[in-house]
Amino acid sequence: MVTLGSAPANLCCMSNPHSLIEMQQVMLRYATGKTALSGITLDIPQGQFVYLTGESGAGKSSLLRMFYGGIRPSSGVLKVNGTDMREAAEAGIRELRRHTGIIFQDHRLLFSRTVFENVALPLRVQGWKTDRLIPRVRKVLEYVGLADRLWSYPEALSGGEQQRIAIARAMTANPAIILADEPTGNLDIETARRVLDYLMGLNRQGTTVIMATHDLHLLESHPGRVVQLHSGSLAGEY
Amino acid sequence: MVVADSRSEQDIPEQLHPRLPGGFHLPPFGIHQLLALIIVCVSLWALGVLWLGMQAAGQWVGSWQQDIHIHVYLPADSGRGDELKLALKEIPHVTEVRGISADEAASWMRSWLSDVGLSNKDLVSRLPLTFELSLDEEESRFLFADIRDAAERFGARVNDEEVNLAKVHHWLSQLGYLAWFASIVLALAMALIISNTLRMTLLARADEVHLMRLLGAREWFVRMPFILEGALIGVGAGALGWILLWPLVWGTSDWFSLLQVDLNAWVLLLPLACGGALVGALGAVIATARIVSNDAPV
Numbered sequence: 086m087v088t089l090g091s092a093p094a095n096l097c098c099m100s101n102p103h104s105l106i107e108m109q110q111v112m113l114r115y116a117t118g119k120t121a122l123s124g125i126t127l128d129i130p131q132g133q134f135v136y137l138t139g140e141s142g143a144g145k146s147s148l149l150r151m152f153y154g155g156i157r158p159s160s161g162v163l164k165v166n167g168t169d170m171r172e173a174a175e176a177g178i179r180e181l182r183r184h185t186g187i188i189f190q191d192h193r194l195l196f197s198r199t200v201f202e203n204v205a206l207p208l209r210v211q212g213w214k215t216d217r218l219i220p221r222v223r224k225v226l227e228y229v230g231l232a233d234r235l236w237s238y239p240e241a242l243s244g245g246e247q248q249r250i251a252i253a254r255a256m257t258a259n260p261a262i263i264l265a266d267e268p269t270g271n272l273d274i275e276t277a278r279r280v281l282d283y284l285m286g287l288n289r290q291g292t293t294v295i296m297a298t299h300d301l302h303l304l305e306s307h308p309g310r311v312v313q314l315h316s317g318s319l320a321g322e323y
Numbered sequence: 324m325v326v327a328d329s330r331s332e333q334d335i336p337e338q339l340h341p342r343l344p345g346g347f348h349l350p351p352f353g354i355h356q357l358l359a360l361i362i363v364c365v366s367l368w369a370l371g372v373l374w375l376g377m378q379a380a381g382q383w384v385g386s387w388q389q390d391i392h393i394h395v396y397l398p399a400d401s402g403r404g405d406e407l408k409l410a411l412k413e414i415p416h417v418t419e420v421r422g423i424s425a426d427e428a429a430s431w432m433r434s435w436l437s438d439v440g441l442s443n444k445d446l447v448s449r450l451p452l453t454f455e456l457s458l459d460e461e462e463s464r465f466l467f468a469d470i471r472d473a474a475e476r477f478g479a480r481v482n483d484e485e486v487n488l489a490k491v492h493h494w495l496s497q498l499g500y501l502a503w504f505a506s507i508v509l510a511l512a513m514a515l516i517i518s519n520t521l522r523m524t525l526l527a528r529a530d531e532v533h534l535m536r537l538l539g540a541r542e543w544f545v546r547m548p549f550i551l552e553g554a555l556i557g558v559g560a561g562a563l564g565w566i567l568l569w570p571l572v573w574g575t576s577d578w579f580s581l582l583q584v585d586l587n588a589w590v591l592l593l594p595l596a597c598g599g600a601l602v603g604a605l606g607a608v609i610a611t612a613r614i615v616s617n618d619a620p621v
Binding site: 153155178179180181182183185187193195197198202205206207209210211215218 | 342343344528530531534535537538539540541544
C-alpha cells in the first residue's frame with residue numbers, strides 16, 4: 086500500500102476548533118430566482134468522510150460548488166478552512182482551491198494531454214518544476230494502480246481507470262479536503278467500490294472527503310457520515 | 324484495499340520534456356496560427372513599404388526641408404529690378420531677397436551645362452535679372468500666390484518647379500500624419516486578427532483553461548501562454564515582413580539612385596518586429612479578456 090503523507094494540519098479555527106467547514110443558515114438563490122439551497126446549518130470536522138445524498142436537484146452539486154467557490158452563498162455563513170466564502174476575495178478563493186481536490190462525475194480529464202500532464206496539473210498551477218513533478222505524479226499513480234499509464238492518453242483508458250486518474254489528480258497536491266461529485270455515477274459496482282477504497286484510504290491518512298452520491302448501497306461496505314438533502318434543505322443526518 | 328502497481332520504474336518509458344499547460348509554456352502551433360502569421364506579415368510588409376516610401380520622399384526633397392528658396396526672373400531690360408525687390412521683401416514669410424548678379428548666374432549656368440561652349444559674355448547678355456527668395460514658412464496659405472502676384476505686376480516670372488517642390492514638401496508632412504494614421508488602423512486590424520486566431524485556440528482549449536482556474540491558477544498563469552503566442556506571431560510576422568522588403572529595395576535601387584535616394588531598410592527591422600510583438604500581445608490580451616469560466620471566482 087502506498088501512503089502519501091497526511092493532509093496539512095494548518096486548518097481552520099472557527100467557533101468549533103475542529104470544523105473544516107462551518108455553515109449557518111446558508112441559502113443559495115440563482116440569478117433566475119430559483120432557490121437551490123435554504124437554511125443549511127452544518128459542521129464538517131476535519132478528517133471526516135461525508136456522503137451528501139438526496140434526489141436529483143436536491144442541491145448536492147450546488148453545495149459542493151459552494152465549497153470550492155464556484156458559486157457564493159446568497160445569505161448565511163459558509164466558512165471553508167477558515168475562508169468566508171461570501172466575503173472572500175478572488176485570491177482567497179484561489180488559495181483555497183489549491184488545497185482542495187475536486188473529482189467530477191465526468192472526471193473532466195484533458196483528453197489531448199497525457200495521464201502525467203493531467204495529474205501534474207494541480208502542481209503545475211502551484212509552480213512546481215517539471216523535475217519534481219515526475220516522481221510525485223508517479224507516486225500518486227502508484228497509489229491508484231496506474232503507474233504504468235504515465236504517458237498514456239486518457240482515451241486509451243477504461244471508465245474506471247479514467248476515474249482513478251481523476252482521483253490521482255485530486256490528491257496529487259496533498260489537499261486538506263477532497264470534494265467528489267458523484268464519482269461513481271457512471272461506474273459498475275465493483276469499479277465503484279475500488280474508487281471508494283481509494284477515497285477511504287485517503288481519508289484514513291487525514292484528508293476530509295465530501296462525496297455527493299446516489300449509490301446508497303456503497304454506504305454498507307464503506308460507512309461514513311451521511312448528510313441527506315431534500316429540495317435544497319437538510320433532511321437528515323446519520 | 325489498494326495495492327501499488329508492481330511494475331518497476333524502469334518499465335515505464337521516460338519522457339524528458341512533457342508538455343505542460345500554463346505559465347511560460349507555449350501552446351501548440353497549428354494552422355490557425357500559421358494563417359494569422361501570414362496575414363499579419365502581409366500587413367506589416369505593407370506598412371514597411373509605406374514607411375520606405377516616406378523615407379524615399381523625405382530624401383528626395385531633403386535639401387528643401389533645410390533651406391527653402393524660390394527664384395524670380397525679371398527681363399534684364401525692364402529696369403524695374405529695385406521696385407520688384409522691394410515688393411518681394413514686403414511679402415510675409417519672405418525673410419530675404421538676394422539679387423543674383425548676371426555674372427554669378429552665368430557662371431552657375433556654365434558649370435551646370437558643363438561648359439557647352441557658351442561664353443560668359445553671351446550668357447550674361449541673355450540671362451534675366453534673378454532674385455533668390457528665402458522663406459521661413461512654406462505652408463503659409465497665400466505665400467506663393469503673393470509671390471506670383473508681385474512678380475507678374477513687374478512682368479517677372481516665378482520658377483514654378485521650385486514652387487511645386489516646396490508644395491510637395493508641405494504635402495509630405497501631411498502625408499506623414501496619414502502614414503501614422505494608417506499604421507495605427509493597420510495595427511488595430513492586426514491585433515484583431517491575432518485576437519480572433521487565439522480566440523479559436525482558446526475555444527479549443529476552454530476545458531483546460533476552466534480546469535486550471537478550478538485548481539486555483541492565477542489569471543496571468545492561464546493567460547501567459549496565449550500572450551506569449553500572440554507576441555511570437557507578431558515578432559515572426561514582423562521579421563518575415565522585413566525580409567520581404569529587401570527584394571523591393573534591391574529592385575528599385577537603380578531607379579532611386581537617379582533621384583539621389585538611398586533607401587535604408589535596416590531602420591525598419593526593430594519597429595516592425597517590436598510593433599508586431601506589441602500588436603500580437605494586444606490581440607492576445609483582447610482574446611483572453613473574454614474567457615469566462617462558470618466556476619471562476621466572482
